[in-house]
Amino acid sequence: MQKKQSKKLGEMGKQGRLGERLSLLPYLIALGSGIVMGLTVAPVGAWFLAWIALAPLWILVITLSKRKNQSPPAPLALLWGVAYHGIALSWIMGIHPMDWLGVPWWPSLAIALFCWGFVSLYGGVFVAVWAAVMVRLAQQKAGIRILFGTAIWCGLEALWSAGPLWWSSLAYTQSPHNLIILHLGQLSGTSTITAAIVAFNGLIAEGWINYKENKISSAPWWFVNRYLAIATGLLITLHLIGLVLYIRPIAQPPAAALKVGIIQGNIPNKIKLAPEGLHRAITGYTNGYLNLVNQGVDAVLTPEGAMPFFQRDLIGTPLVSAVREKGVVAWIGAFGERGRSYTNSLFTVIGNGEIVSRYDKAKLVPLGEYIPFEGILGGIVQRLSPLDEHQVPGSPNQIFNTPFGQAIIGICYESAFPEQFRRQAAAGGQFILSSSNDAHYSAAMPLQHHAQDIMRAIETDRWSVRATNTGYSAFVDPHGRTLWISGYNTYETHATTIYRQQTKTFYVRWGDWLTPLLLGSSALGWGLVIRNS
Incomplete structure (x- = not known):
């Protein structure tokens, strides 16, 4: 039993x-x-x-x-x-x-x-x-x-x-x-x-x-x-x-051609705001600009925050002096001011050294560039921004005019938001300028970021130019094909001819x-x- x-x-x-x-x-x-x-x-x-x-x-x-x-x-x-x-x-x-x-x-x-x-x-x-x-x-x-x-x-x-x-x-x-x-x-x-x-x-x-x-x-x-x-x-x-x-087929009329150069500065965030980083930024972006000008580019794109200066100080930098000397347009990533706060911005600097347009990053990185519910989470997470002032977003309805026509702008995190690109394309944007700094993340992130930019190029039927600090910088055609992509954690310059387009896909028209x-x-x-x- x-x-x-x-x-x-x-x-x-x-x-x-x-x-x-x-x-x-x-x-x-x-x-x-x-x-x-x-x-x-x-x-x-x-x-x-x-x-x-x-x-x-x-x-x-x-x-x-x-x-x-x-x-x-x-x-x-x-x-x-x-x-x-x-x-x-x-x-x-x-x-x-x-x-x-x-x-x-x-x-x-x-x-x-x-x-x-x-x-x-x-x-x-x-x-x-x-x-x-x-x-x-x-x-x-x-x-x-x-x-x-x-x-x-x-x-x-x-x-x-x-x-x-x-x-x-x-x-x-x-x-x-x-x-x-x-x-x-x-x-x-x-x-x-x-x-x-x-x-x-x-x-x-x-x-x-x-x-x-x-x-x-x-x-x-x-x-x-x-x-x-x-x-x-x-x-x-x-x-x-x-x-x-x-x-x-992608239309490529000579009249719509635009030869654009990019500079990948490769300046680690650890030294970005230190004297060594400032020196490397000034030297690397100025020399890169001059090198691209010698290749016959029409314009040069730099990464997000390439020149860590406020707009009032940007005019006096050697890079803007080089633009003034050579007369070739530069799109420069720097910081704008809004009262006691600042913006992460991209500026169009034309041949006489004048800033003629500015785009302020509208989609900020939560927990990185600002703290959601800061009164609750601020004491836990602290603020991760490298500057003392508060970063504020730009208007969601910005238009970015350039000497070559209207451009579609995406600064870093904005690549994840297709509506940002669709709205600018519907408003007349003819090509995409994507400016980013992914240096503080692991290598998988810039690959995913590039994947996001490919989707934005296809959806809007636009050529895309992507300049990053440490990689991956790239040129993408309207079919999402990567024409060139940089190395990772390398200093590089590269130039490719893109074409301005005014077509409107169903998505651009109707969302x-x-x-x-x-x-x-x-x-x-x-x-x-x-x-x-």
Whole structure:
């Protein structure tokens, strides 16, 4: 009798341990698939995984919602989102150590971890909201779930990008490798690509759910499942549309040609404001300008904050003296003033040394250039700006005129906000000038930054010139092809001919029209469901 009881207790223990493992399995699947999605961007760049990495989470959300006495799927979605955004944005840890700002090692590590954790959790919350909506649709037909799932995801991304903290859209998982699908951005911006990725994952997921629930045949499910057939047709059709846009010839009339040079100064942030850094900036950018002028350029672009001077002091620098001597336009990154505050600005200096236009960075880096809810977080994070004054954003409706026509400007973080570029293109911007300083992050960040600029060039159908402090500087054509890219942590100058354009894509004309259409269609579909129930 005692042996039987012991055996029974042993079996119960085994079942308990098995139950624990099974209860952890959904979390492991969610975590794993989120990590897989994070591998789609630099430095790994496995972009193709984005087309399957959301499907496991979709399956978990729907299947668990249909079962009784199951934990809510929202925590799984939160875990997926934290894993994806945490892996994709792991370069944030590159801000540590912040000894160049006078922050001790341990507080610097704490600040970096806080920033990384905050943005990862912030992204995870949006995925959890998506899952919470999908739970309410678990009993609906698969087609309704796919429509709603795609619309809600696009709507949440649109909401997120309208705020100050934005970077890792699903769309940018395809940049810079899948240029064909990125051309869908000319139709309705990043929402077109995000919708394609979510819908494809949804079809794969619903195909699996349908197969497991019905078991309609002993044959392999991919031969009999209509959802996979639709997913395959959708993927082929979308790439064919992108291909048609991709192979369209780019007009290059001689009258629209503009030879632009860039200078990559390669001045580490640790010495940027020290005497050594100031000397290297003055010498490097002045000599680089003269070198490019000798190559016959029409204009020269410098990185964000290339000359760490206020506008009133910029006029007296050797670089502006060289512009005055050679007569070739220079776009110089420096600091503007607004009352007792300052702006991160790009100035147009013409041949007589006069500043004729100025663009102030409108999208500042949260936790880097300013503190959101500073009264609450300011004492925890402290201020990371290298200057004593408060940095303030520029107007969202700026126009940047140059001697060569109107330009589209993006300073550093602004590359993540397509609406900034769309608005300037719609207002008459003919080419993109992207000026950045990514020296305080790890090497993956400038690669992702370059990927963002590629998307902006395609969406607006514009040539793009990108000048950075330490890399990667580049020239990109309207099809997103990188014509030249610099090394990393190197001093370089390079010149390439670009062409001014005044074309307007559907996205430039109409903005993100797809997201409201999807949300409206979802509302209509829900109304029909209620009516027929």
